[in-house]
Amino acid sequence: MHRSQLRLPIRPRLLVPTFSLLFALIALGPSWAVARQASPAASVRYKVVDLGTLGGANSFGYCLNANGHVVGDSEIAVPTGGTPGAASADAPPPRHAFLWRDGTMIDLGTLGGPSSVASGLNDTGQVVGGAETGPGTADTPAPQHGFLWENGVMTDVNALLVPGSGWEITNVRTLNDAGQIAGEAVANGVTHALLLTPQT
Numbered sequence: 001m002h003r004s005q006l007r008l009p010i011r012p013r014l015l016v017p018t019f020s021l022l023f024a025l026i027a028l029g030p031s032w033a034v035a036r037q038a039s040p041a042a043s044v045r046y047k048v049v050d051l052g053t054l055g056g057a058n059s060f061g062y063c064l065n066a067n068g069h070v071v072g073d074s075e076i077a078v079p080t081g082g083t084p085g086a087a088s089a090d091a092p093p094p095r096h097a098f099l100w101r102d103g104t105m106i107d108l109g110t111l112g113g114p115s116s117v118a119s120g121l122n123d124t125g126q127v128v129g130g131a132e133t134g135p136g137t138a139d140t141p142a143p144q145h146g147f148l149w150e151n152g153v154m155t156d157v158n159a160l161l162v163p164g165s166g167w168e169i170t171n172v173r174t175l176n177d178a179g180q181i182a183g184e185a186v187a188n189g190v191t192h193a194l195l196l197t198p199q200t
Contacts, residue, residue: 053105055074056074059074065123068101071099071127071129072117073129074107096109097109098118099121110132113143119174120174125151128148128173132144145168145170146172148175148181167186180195182194
């Protein structure tokens with residue numbers, strides 16, 4: 001484009017605001033330049049750390065805390081003869097929830113089914129996610145419940161509810177340092193988002 005070809009009418013009444021705006025831009029020039037230099041996109045470079053897997057080919061990270069600990073899920077090694085509880089012999093390898101900390105990927109296990117996934121953690125070391133509670137079939141997916149993992153133990157969140165809640169927690173997504181958990185649950189054929197708050 002040849003900028004000299006662009007012609008705009010000059011209107012005298014706009015000259016004062018235009019000069020004022022130009023002066024303001026000149027006055028702000030140094031601070032604006034500093035802000036651009038401080039932009040993370042312009043100055044930050046990231047070191048890559050391979051977290052590895054739990055024996056399978058692939059792993060997936062979903063969340064991390066202020067301590068640099070990471071949670072997600074990873075394919076596990078498939079035993080000879082196929083995956084126990086798999087709907088078919090050619091089913092993909094199961095994936096287990098993991099917690100990566102201090103350079104080690106920890107298998108968090110499941111709630112009795114073949115697979116699990118960790119989706120959230122807090123700075124106190126608690127991890128939440130969803131885990132299958134039994135095997136599925138070719139026509140029916142495996143049932144899943146939300147879990148809370150703490151101090152090496154995975155617990156079905158449904159076992160931690162106040163009696164008579166009427167909800168079945170099917171998955172939990174995240175939690176805060178106060179131990180409050182957000183997720184979803186089913187009751188009377190509908191699914192709702194829920195907030196779970198520890199009771200003392």
